[in-house]
Amino acid sequence: MTTAVLAHCSFCARPNTEVKTLVSGPGVFICDGCVSLCAAVIEGKPASIPRVAPWDQELTLDDVLSRLAPVASAGAQVQQNLTAWVRKARTLGGTWTRIGAALGMTRQSAWERFSGEE
Known part of the structure; x- marks a missing residue:
């Protein structure tokens, strides 16, 4: 299996x-x-x-460009996970008002961002 x-x-x-x-x-x-x-x-x-953000380090353009795809991939993964959590909240009866409040946005913004994913 x-x-x-x-x-x-x-x-x-x-x-x-x-x-x-x-x-x-x-x-x-x-x-x-x-x-x-x-x-x-x-x-x-x-x-x-020194404690410096990675993008504030001394890097070449090629170094920076080589990091863009992995950062975008991580962002896409987080977005997929967030969408899955919102779906779970909706399955459990969560309203767009409560979901929006949990995300720090309005009900309308939450609906616009996630309703097409159901």
Whole structure:
């Protein structure tokens, strides 16, 4: 029996079928391999590394362009997850007013953004 692909790691894009563990967060996922890499980076990080947003680092145009597709892919995954959560809320009887309030938007905005997805 083949395991279904339910989600992908938001960092390396590997599906749940190719990793040991996939931990879910609010609309994002991280695999055991990426957690291990993060732990190694944190343990070996010198205290003098400045904290700068990735897009504010000194990068070449090619470096920046190579990061656009993975960032867009992660954004698309988050959007798909958000849509799935909104569908779940609707299935459980959530009104557009309550869904909009939970998302910090009006009922009308929530309906316009998500009603075509049902």
